Amino acid sequence: MFGIGRRPILRIVAIVLATIIVGATMGATLDADPGPARRGAARPASSGSLQAAADTAGVPSGPASPPCGQASAATTASVDATVAQAIYAAELHSTEVNTDIAHITGSQALLGALASNSEAAVYSAVHAIVYTPHWHIVRLRVVKAGRVLADVGGPDVIAPVSGALRWKGRTVGTYVMSVQDDLGYEKLVTRFIGVPVDLYRNGTFVMGTLQPAPAPSRLSAGAAVEVAGASYQAQLVSARAFPSGSLSAALLVPTPGPAVSAMSCAAVRLAAWGSVAMHIASRLKPLQAHYQDLVDLLHGATGGPAYVLAGSRRIAGATLPTRLPRQGTVSYGGRSWSVFSWEPVPPDRVYLLTPAS
Numbered sequence: 001m002f003g004i005g006r007r008p009i010l011r012i013v014a015i016v017l018a019t020i021i022v023g024a025t026m027g028a029t030l031d032a033d034p035g036p037a038r039r040g041a042a043r044p045a046s047s048g049s050l051q052a053a054a055d056t057a058g059v060p061s062g063p064a065s066p067p068c069g070q071a072s073a074a075t076t077a078s079v080d081a082t083v084a085q086a087i088y089a090a091e092l093h094s095t096e097v098n099t100d101i102a103h104i105t106g107s108q109a110l111l112g113a114l115a116s117n118s119e120a121a122v123y124s125a126v127h128a129i130v131y132t133p134h135w136h137i138v139r140l141r142v143v144k145a146g147r148v149l150a151d152v153g154g155p156d157v158i159a160p161v162s163g164a165l166r167w168k169g170r171t172v173g174t175y176v177m178s179v180q181d182d183l184g185y186e187k188l189v190t191r192f193i194g195v196p197v198d199l200y201r202n203g204t205f206v207m208g209t210l211q212p213a214p215a216p217s218r219l220s221a222g223a224a225v226e227v228a229g230a231s232y233q234a235q236l237v238s239a240r241a242f243p244s245g246s247l248s249a250a251l252l253v254p255t256p257g258p259a260v261s262a263m264s265c266a267a268v269r270l271a272a273w274g275s276v277a278m279h280i281a282s283r284l285k286p287l288q289a290h291y292q293d294l295v296d297l298l299h300g301a302t303g304g305p306a307y308v309l310a311g312s313r314r315i316a317g318a319t320l321p322t323r324l325p326r327q328g329t330v331s332y333g334g335r336s337w338s339v340f341s342w343e344p345v346p347p348d349r350v351y352l353l354t355p356a357s
Contacts, residue, residue, distance in 0.1 A: 049194055049275045049278070049279060050254070050260055050268075050272060051256075051257060051259055051271075052278070053272075053274035053275040053278055053342075054260065054263065054267070054274070056274070056342045058326075058327055059271045059274070059327070065266065066264065067261060067262045067263065068260075068262075068263055068264055068265040068267075069261050071265055072260055072261045072268045073233040073253060073255050074222065074233065075265050075268045075272065076253055076268060076269075077253040080193050080251050080253055080272065083192060083193050083276055083302075084193065084197075084237045084249060084251055085237055086300060087185070087189055087192065088158075088159060088185065088237065088239055091158065091159035091178070092159050092161060096136070096179065097161060100136065100137050100177065100179055101161065103132075103135055104137070104175055104177060105163065105164075105165060105175075109121070109124075109125040110122065110125035110129065110142070111165060111166070111167040111172060112167070113125050114142070114144055114167065115168070115172050119150075122144075122149045123150040126151075126152050127150070130153050131152075136179055137153070137177055137179060138153050138157055138178055138179060138184075139153025139154055139157045139242055140152055140153060141175065141176045141177070141242075142173055142174070143175070143176075144172065144173040153178075154181045156183065156206065156207075157181050157182065157242035158180050158182050158184075158239055158241065158247060159178050159179070159180050159239060160176045160177070160178050160241075160243055161176070161177055161178065162175060162243075176242065178242050182199050182206060182207060182247070183207065185199075185239075185249070186208075186249070189251070190209050191283060192280055192283075192301065193251070193276055193279065194275065194276070194279040195252055195254065196209040196227070196232070196251075196252040197209050197250065198219065198249075198250040198252065199250070200248045201241050201245060201246070202241075203246075206247075209252075219234045219236065219250045220234070220236075221234065222235075225252060231254070231255040232252035232253055232254055233252075233253050233255060234251070234252060235251040235253055236249070236251075237249040256268065266356075271340075273338075273352065273354040277298055277302075277340060277352050278344075280294065280297050281294055281344050287344055287345060288345055291348070292316040292317075294308070294316070294350065295307065295308060295317045298350075302354055302355070303355070304337055304355065305317065305321075305332065305333075306350065306351065306352045307350070307351045308348055308349070308350050308351075309324075310347050310348050317351075321353075324351060325339055326339065326341045326351075327339055327340070337353035337356055338353070339351060339353060
């Protein structure tokens with residue numbers, strides 16, 4: 001399970017550009033605040049973080065381009081959805097997931113039990129796999145000839161991965177496994193993006209960050225939602241339930257205030273990326289000890305390079321562009337990027353290159 005506190009921070013986020021950050025323990029930790037889902041009290045998000053990002057980085061709001069206006073909510077929501085999709089991708093395709101698959105497909109106890117048609121031995125092997133420390137498989141189902149022989153793990157599970165089980169050259173069964181549950185994914189998205197999340201299974205509400213405040217029984221993409229007196233726009237991210245069926249993560253993106261709506265859509269998009277970056281940075285404790293973790297996480301969430309500099313001295317990040325302004329645009333790697341930067345711990349400045357469009 002990609003649960004907060006159970007594994008290194010670098011094992012949590014998908015790298016958008018077809019790679020995944022996993023591997024050695026880096027020791028970074030997220031803020032241990034259990035969040036509103038655990039406390040049982042609603043805590044509406046606000047558009048303040050978006051405005052704070054715009055103010056902190058000096059995102060231009062002048063009349064150079066038409067105001068984003070009503071499109072500002074959708075612009076912000078598209079950025080948040082990109083991050084949520086990256087997190088979900090890591091639950092399906094990562095070195096961590098591949099390692100867990102290898103544990104299952106290479107289990108001689110499980111394969112031998114299937115070959116000998118011993119249902120009790122199959123269950124025992126599956127139970128041992130799920131509860132082996134540090135393997136982090138939250139649920140495993142094993143099927144032979146259309147019959148479920150063992151199904152061990154939590155009830156509300158997301159992102160199933162399936163495959164064949166082979167013994168001495170022949171298929172003796174199939175498996176469905178997952179490394180994440182519904183609540184874990186909800187908490188990751190909320191902690192990395194800073195917006196409330198509701199989960200819907202086959203269109204029916206399952207759980208939500210803002211509970212016990214009432215949530216809509218159903219949501220559609222782009223729908224206006226009001227919960228506990230706060231206004232949101234729903235952005236849906238598709239996922240799969242275990243062992244089958246559809247899930248939708250409804251990101252409840254706060255409706256931007258007038259100051260944000262007056263900015264151009266390009267400026268709103270940059271502020272949205274900056275809001276995510278600042279939110280992630282605020283969760284790393286202490287930040288100064290985990291600048292490289294921050295750089296890796298920002299790259300995973302956005303697909304763009306990130307750096308930490310103290311003046312002209314590079315503290316974290318790979319090769320710098322020839323020119324790295326505090327704001328504006330820069331050409332790097334054959335494409336154009338918008339620059340978001342801020343000083344979380346002066347004089348250290350974090351630079352994030354975000355897609356220019």
